[in-house]
Amino acid sequence: MEQVKYILEEKEIPQYWYNILADLPEPMPSVLHPVTKEPIKPEDLAPLFPMELIKQEMSTERYIEIPDEVRQIYRLWRPTTVFRARVLEKALKTPAKIFYKYEGSSAPGSHKANTAVAQAYYNKKEGINRITTETGAGQWGSALAFAGACFNIEIKIYMVRISYDQKPYRRVMMQVWGADCIPSPSNHTNSGREILAKDFNCPGSLGLAISEAVEEAASRDDTHYSLGSVLNHVLLHQTVIGQEAKIVLEKIGEYPDILIGCVGGGSNFAGMFLPFVKDKIDGSHPNIQIICTEPSSCPTLTKGPYCYDFGDEAGLTPLMKMFTLGHGFIPPPVHAGGLRYHGMAPIICHLLNLGLIEARAVHQLGTFQAGVDFARSEGIISAPEANHAIRVTIDEAIKCRESGEAKTILLTLSGHGLVDMAAYQAYFDGKLHNYDYPKEKIEQALKDLPKV
Amino acid sequence: MEQVKYILEEKEIPQYWYNILADLPEPMPSVLHPVTKEPIKPEDLAPLFPMELIKQEMSTERYIEIPDEVRQIYRLWRPTTVFRARVLEKALKTPAKIFYKYEGSSAPGSHKANTAVAQAYYNKKEGINRITTETGAGQWGSALAFAGACFNIEIKIYMVRISYDQKPYRRVMMQVWGADCIPSPSNHTNSGREILAKDFNCPGSLGLAISEAVEEAASRDDTHYSLGSVLNHVLLHQTVIGQEAKIVLEKIGEYPDILIGCVGGGSNFAGMFLPFVKDKIDGSHPNIQIICTEPSSCPTLTKGPYCYDFGDEAGLTPLMKMFTLGHGFIPPPVHAGGLRYHGMAPIICHLLNLGLIEARAVHQLGTFQAGVDFARSEGIISAPEANHAIRVTIDEAIKCRESGEAKTILLTLSGHGLVDMAAYQAYFDGKLHNYDYPKEKIEQALKDLPKV
Numbered sequence: 001m002e003q004v005k006y007i008l009e010e011k012e013i014p015q016y017w018y019n020i021l022a023d024l025p026e027p028m029p030s031v032l033h034p035v036t037k038e039p040i041k042p043e044d045l046a047p048l049f050p051m052e053l054i055k056q057e058m059s060t061e062r063y064i065e066i067p068d069e070v071r072q073i074y075r076l077w078r079p080t081t082v083f084r085a086r087v088l089e090k091a092l093k094t095p096a097k098i099f100y101k102y103e104g105s106s107a108p109g110s111h112k113a114n115t116a117v118a119q120a121y122y123n124k125k126e127g128i129n130r131i132t133t134e135t136g137a138g139q140w141g142s143a144l145a146f147a148g149a150c151f152n153i154e155i156k157i158y159m160v161r162i163s164y165d166q167k168p169y170r171r172v173m174m175q176v177w178g179a180d181c182i183p184s185p186s187n188h189t190n191s192g193r194e195i196l197a198k199d200f201n202c203p204g205s206l207g208l209a210i211s212e213a214v215e216e217a218a219s220r221d222d223t224h225y226s227l228g229s230v231l232n233h234v235l236l237h238q239t240v241i242g243q244e245a246k247i248v249l250e251k252i253g254e255y256p257d258i259l260i261g262c263v264g265g266g267s268n269f270a271g272m273f274l275p276f277v278k279d280k281i282d283g284s285h286p287n288i289q290i291i292c293t294e295p296s297s298c299p300t301l302t303k304g305p306y307c308y309d310f311g312d313e314a315g316l317t318p319l320m321k322m323f324t325l326g327h328g329f330i331p332p333p334v335h336a337g338g339l340r341y342h343g344m345a346p347i348i349c350h351l352l353n354l355g356l357i358e359a360r361a362v363h364q365l366g367t368f369q370a371g372v373d374f375a376r377s378e379g380i381i382s383a384p385e386a387n388h389a390i391r392v393t394i395d396e397a398i399k400c401r402e403s404g405e406a407k408t409i410l411l412t413l414s415g416h417g418l419v420d421m422a423a424y425q426a427y428f429d430g431k432l433h434n435y436d437y438p439k440e441k442i443e444q445a446l447k448d449l450p451k452v
Numbered sequence: 453m454e455q456v457k458y459i460l461e462e463k464e465i466p467q468y469w470y471n472i473l474a475d476l477p478e479p480m481p482s483v484l485h486p487v488t489k490e491p492i493k494p495e496d497l498a499p500l501f502p503m504e505l506i507k508q509e510m511s512t513e514r515y516i517e518i519p520d521e522v523r524q525i526y527r528l529w530r531p532t533t534v535f536r537a538r539v540l541e542k543a544l545k546t547p548a549k550i551f552y553k554y555e556g557s558s559a560p561g562s563h564k565a566n567t568a569v570a571q572a573y574y575n576k577k578e579g580i581n582r583i584t585t586e587t588g589a590g591q592w593g594s595a596l597a598f599a600g601a602c603f604n605i606e607i608k609i610y611m612v613r614i615s616y617d618q619k620p621y622r623r624v625m626m627q628v629w630g631a632d633c634i635p636s637p638s639n640h641t642n643s644g645r646e647i648l649a650k651d652f653n654c655p656g657s658l659g660l661a662i663s664e665a666v667e668e669a670a671s672r673d674d675t676h677y678s679l680g681s682v683l684n685h686v687l688l689h690q691t692v693i694g695q696e697a698k699i700v701l702e703k704i705g706e707y708p709d710i711l712i713g714c715v716g717g718g719s720n721f722a723g724m725f726l727p728f729v730k731d732k733i734d735g736s737h738p739n740i741q742i743i744c745t746e747p748s749s750c751p752t753l754t755k756g757p758y759c760y761d762f763g764d765e766a767g768l769t770p771l772m773k774m775f776t777l778g779h780g781f782i783p784p785p786v787h788a789g790g791l792r793y794h795g796m797a798p799i800i801c802h803l804l805n806l807g808l809i810e811a812r813a814v815h816q817l818g819t820f821q822a823g824v825d826f827a828r829s830e831g832i833i834s835a836p837e838a839n840h841a842i843r844v845t846i847d848e849a850i851k852c853r854e855s856g857e858a859k860t861i862l863l864t865l866s867g868h869g870l871v872d873m874a875a876y877q878a879y880f881d882g883k884l885h886n887y888d889y890p891k892e893k894i895e896q897a898l899k900d901l902p903k904v
Contacts, residue, residue, distance in 0.1 A: 003462075004524075004527055004528065005462060005527055005528065007459060007461075007462075009459075010455075010457060010459075072456075075456055075457055076456065076457065076535075076830075076831055083528075105557065106831075107827075107831035107832050107833065109870065146831060149827070149828045149829075149831070150831070168873070168877060169870075169873035169874070169877075172873040172874075172876050172877045172880065173833060173870075173873060175876070175877075175880050176823075176824055176827045176828075176833055176876055177827060177828060178828050371628075372628055375559075375601070375628045375629060376601045376628075376629060376630050377601075378528075379528055379558075379559035379598060379601070379602070380559050381559065381625060381628055416870075418561065418621075418625075418868075418870040418871055419870055419873070421620070421621035421624040421625060421871070422621070422624075424624050424627070424628055425620060425621075425624045425627075428624065428627050
């Protein structure tokens, strides 16, 4: 029988996270304090994060040990499986070999659990029993709720009100794991109360939810704040994905020619490709192609300028140098909620700027068509976010059919779409459409970039 | 680190299904033709099923080879993982060891895929490219839709209208895999048209949906019918579950004192316990306790008489000797849709009648509480059906705490609850309640038992 599934043993879960900062050909641009615009110092972040995570954020050590307590929980779903998409290959009549690594087997159903568990652990270790965060569609909120249950930490989640009302099922998942999820804007914070005073029916935004979560964490000694993407330590925690993939591929004598994943804040795909970028930087595999896929309606990497901007809409976070559409840009309501972010992880932006990776934007309808084709071939119903990566994978496999090249493609499948069936329903009902490039809104938002 | 997860290799997927009919201490009662009331013959079933499945239905061979084509698809998610519930054990302060086997990792999210794939394969092999079936809440329909995609078979699913309207997400899953799902009653069949003529807004019932699916299959040469539980061959296909569990436990030197699972039609738990019942029958493990859990509101095994009844509400199916609440009984609307069935697999009923297994009924609220406790300990959000088994597992573990006995419990977790979050929401919102034993409705239904 042809092999389709590659599983590692529990003892092969990586012992270390891989830190790309040790191997960059040029150092990362500094992160700046939002007020002083001086490079940020560890103590600036101390009210929000445990010191161990702040150290990781700034570390240039190549390997950072994964605590046993974290690996114990990883073992519930890790190592995750690498599949070979033989049925899809046949359907596409492509000579390409398509492998995919599936992160949907964690209890919350996505890669987000990899960092949620680590962040909860370090907070607990420093005596923190309460964490706030924000969530849009709910993937991150449910992952942190799960991690809170693992370490008996109280989790409070500010969920963008429009999602809270329209997408109740991820919120119920958070509740099952014992988290407190409330709609933002709320009357729990000054930021929330100010907005509600102006507009009692405000639908909220991710930027506002961040403001509320940060405000509460900063104002309470017993409470920290947690972020699900963008930051260096979050990407670091996701590198278990790529390290496991490398072990599998090495065992079967393969190495990818092309890596493909979707990017919103950037953590899932960075988790896969950072251990491979290492090989590109050190010259052992100089020609691998690494393609970040993003929505055409939120084309951060393909259309944004590379400059300093805030991570949140309200301008409370440090300034990071990144490709950005402007922190005030509100993307069109595509169903891939996890990709609706104005900025991008600074590590990804730096690598793109150095020409080590590339980016491609795709339209919504094509991504759902790809997701349906994938489900009918491979069984798994993928998240709308991951459908962006499947779209480009299929496109690349078709190019291989046309050129006759038997390339090896490695696809990162960040999560399942079982809590997103309303999006598939809208697709089948013909209610989805592609969005034009929101040129004017982006130009407007870029006018408000902070002066650095 | 303490082991929590036990994974077999792909080559350890069983090569054979185990057929309990070879080892029964007394033969099964005959299945009777609904009109002649004579024992049914293979040719009676030929319009609906491929001959290979009819042979399996009646076979007394101990081991039936699993075709390579079926094992190839099983490999997408099998062997399934056995977990040790160490966190739950600690939370319960029990000396019991709790193991659970999780069938939610298949693409449709439950054990149903094990038989759906096999049934689709045998139909395809006999040249059938079109299958009808019925579904209630949608677990079975989505599994057959997935199997149809695997073998390129057109699947038509009659879904009970009230579920079709109220639970759209499983229906969308079927659509993703390319199946045609329509609400029943429909105007596609005489049975449907007759009902619609009387009541255009009829919410439908599983019995009626069966009638529609059977009628269409019987009236078209190119179309067969498929059933997701109850029949011998369906239980047979599920025995991969128990065989894999035995291999894992043998490797770690364990053997269960208690097996616990939920039963609706009976296939998931039978798939686990039949290979263990063998050991009870042959005397090698005479004392294992096998507990079927069912809803108090649909107490087939705990309250029903053991007699001949139809498998469907309309009385079209053969007569099977089983514990039954009467084929006209419509259970209260508990959220565990898969357990709302008036009858039970004849194999399970026979074993219960012989005293080889036992049954226990539990109330709805306690099952959801157990599901929440389980999710907060073990991470997995379980299906409302499987929560019945978790409830009894926790009860037994608490008994062990009280008695000081370190029993080994093996729980069967039939699927995840990610498409059932509305049920959890209703639970948290205080909208669920327990149902009294529906004594009068059952007594009424039992008056209509067929005379044999």
